[in-house]
Amino acid sequence: MFAAEAAASEKRTAPWDRDFQQSDWPEFEDAPGWEEWYYQNSELHYRNEVTGYACLTSMQGSVIPHFFATGRLALQQRTISPHVILVEYLPDVKTLKDIDPSLVELLLAQSLLATVRTFAKIGFVYSDLNLTNTLLVPGTQLVCAVIIDLTESGIREDKSDEVWQQIVTCKDDASWMKKQLEQTLGITFD
Numbered sequence: 001m002f003a004a005e006a007a008a009s010e011k012r013t014a015p016w017d018r019d020f021q022q023s024d025w026p027e028f029e030d031a032p033g034w035e036e037w038y039y040q041n042s043e044l045h046y047r048n049e050v051t052g053y054a055c056l057t058s059m060q061g062s063v064i065p066h067f068f069a070t071g072r073l074a075l076q077q078r079t080i081s082p083h084v085i086l087v088e089y090l091p092d093v094k095t096l097k098d099i100d101p102s103l104v105e106l107l108l109a110q111s112l113l114a115t116v117r118t119f120a121k122i123g124f125v126y127s128d129l130n131l132t133n134t135l136l137v138p139g140t141q142l143v144c145a146v147i148i149d150l151t152e153s154g155i156r157e158d159k160s161d162e163v164w165q166q167i168v169t170c171k172d173d174a175s176w177m178k179k180q181l182e183q184t185l186g187i188t189f190d
Contacts, residue, residue: 002078004031008039009079016043039080045151046070046083052150053087055124063115064147065090090146092138097131101185104136109181112145113189116177120168123156129176131184 011032020040026033053060053067060066065088072081112134119126128149135146154171156164178189 004035005079007032008035012036012039016040016047020044042082046085048153049085049150051155052124052153055122055155056150059115061088062144062146063112064150087148090135090137093135093146094138095132096134096136096145096180096184099136104185106187108136108145109185109187110189113174113177113181116147117174119173120164123164125154125167125171126150126152126173127154127171128152129173129180131180134177134180 017040020043022041022044024037026037050067050070053064056064068086068088071084071086073084074081116126116129126147128151129147133147133149135148137144137146154167159167182188
């Protein structure tokens with residue numbers, strides 16, 4: 001039933017290929033190749049998410065959800081056991097895409113943008129800011145904005161100042177967030 005997955009697993013020499021490139025797609029007909037690509041892609045996303053949460057520890061519970069634990073999902077009759085991540089549950093949230101713009105106060109939008117602007121300073125780039133990865137947490141009014149899905153994120157590690165600045169400029173998280181907030185909410189930042 002899962003022959004392609006088993007074939008990919010048999011060829012795998014290490015649990016994670018550090019040189020994996022998302023753009024290195026297998027041939028269309030190569031079912032084991034696709035299984036390996038999805039496996040390596042999920043491993044990459046898992047590692048990005050975990051290191052992203054570690055980098056943003058001080059922001060957990062405010063701008064990003066609390067990160068609690070990791071584990072493996074044991075699936076019967078499957079060759080792989082994918083990683084799982086346990087994070088804080090946020091009830092009744094709305095995405096930036098789905099929120100009524102009139103409910104978002106300028107101060108909340110400014111705070112969110114200011115937070116995103118601090119990412120690069122603490123050695124973090126998000127790389128996937130979009131309308132569905134920004135959640136607004138309701139109370140009697142919208143009380144905070146939370147960013148989720150760190151799977152495409154990166155951290156500075158041992159990069160030189162010059163290389164890090166090139167990455168930050170390329171990813172440009174703050175400009176993306178500013179543009180999305182202005183377009184979605186109809187506001188202008190000074």
